[in-house]
Amino acid sequence: MSHPAAAQVPEGVPRDAAAWWRSAAIYQVYPRSFADGNGDGVGDLVGIRSHLGYLRDLGVDAIWFSPWYPSPMADAGYDVADYRDIDPAFGTLAEAEALIADAHTRGIRIIVDIVPNHCSDAHPWFREALAAGRGSAVRELFWFRDGRGEHGELPPNNWTSIFGGPAWTRVPDGQWYLHLFAPEQPDFNWANPKVREEFEDILRFWFQRGVDGVRIDSAALCEKDPALHDFDQAMPPYPHPYSDRDSTHEIYRSWRRIADSFAPPRALIGEIWLQDTERFIKYLRPDEMHTAFNFDFLAAPWDAAAFHSTIDATLAAHAPVSAPATWVLSNHDVFRHVTRYGREDTSFTHDHDHRRRQTGAPTDVALGSRRARAATLLSLGLPGSAYIYQGEELGLGEVEDIPDEQRQDPLFARTSGANPGRDGCRVPLPWSGKESPFGFSPDGAVAGPWLPQPASWRYLTVEAQQGDPASMLEFYRAALRIRRIHPALGDGSMIWLEAPADVLAFRRDPGFTCVINMSTLPAPLPVHGEILIASGPLADGMLPPDTAVWLATT
């Protein structure tokens, strides 16, 4: 295997400054689990700041922070009590400002998570709404309704929560309020102009603090059918009573005007889970968002035809709106891909039953890691921007033996355990040492990590991997280094090349070819010059199964 000489990552010089979001490698930090600076077992901003050098050396262009705002943490911070401050467990607003400035001096951009569909039940507006009672103006900021049934004892309609159970909770005066997620996450009423003004002001607040872009949580859910009709599976999919309603686009058109009013313009990145590609892509029209997560790619099983078709469909869909594609393998909501790819069922679906069946399924970790490395070269080699979820650069797998009493994800409790939840991909990172907390917390920490770390992670710490050219970490560093300086990589186009069955090969100009072998037989390489990087050792010049390579080609 050959690696190019280590190229120096320029400090303070972001690549492609004009439209950085078209090419960026974006690293997702889940603040609770990245690094704990004060020893309370929960990650924080001090911990993140002390590891910015690690992220610079890794070679990422931007960091996306999952929510860091004050929150009762009913859904790990996606229940926001104050959109303009930092949770005391994580630090202070002044520390966030210093962190943004520190990252910028290292040439790393910052993306914060905005949660517009719902807030926390501890948000002052919701508290006021509860206190003010039925008919009050402040209840109009949410969806309060009387119930059905003789005494209003039934929820106003049949909608169910995405976390299981009804989407309505009754308050002491007898009214009900809507929550598409947990009861602690009341949905905002986006038909109310005050909600719109508030979020536009929140955007300006963070943009004025130097934030380069926002990730928009549950972006397609904000608008609701004002009549709150029942949801009927048998009905045509559109209009849907609470997902992807046409009026949603107006929200993001006005957000785009705000993003464009800053110099340089800020980026909008949507979390949009929609099956229908044509409807998905509407959010990326030139006057709406800049990019959105590509969940079809993430969900694809380990199968060349499936990858080929999802890549084709993605590029074809993005072309007419001139938006760059994104490539995502993992995030804080899904099974880590080292585990997924080491199983018989390599796909991902949100289905509760799928998650239950997958938990504890036999896993070949070596196979999963091999495929994960190959998938990394694929996703970093394709046209557009790419996301890296913290810990994937260490090859971490899903942690599936978290004791039930330590599970924190509301998905677990609200489905009575039918869905084991997402804690397994949120376990605090291992940095150093031979036992938990593996350098996640400082020496003398008063509390253990908020979720238990597997003992086997001693082999996967940053300390254990750095300097070892065969490690996942050094592999990511090398691939990101090439991606950052190679003129063919990032934004642009690609063309498929002829390849043997179940082998995918594509070329990008100038002079770059990526080949991934998803078959069970070694595959010949196309005519090439230097091997820029390979995800595993080649065998007699052939590309082994579950391996990928980047080639210099003419």
Ligand code: NOJ
């Ligand atoms: C999507 C987020 O990624 C997930 O973690 C969260 O639970 C829901 N939105 C609700 O905010």
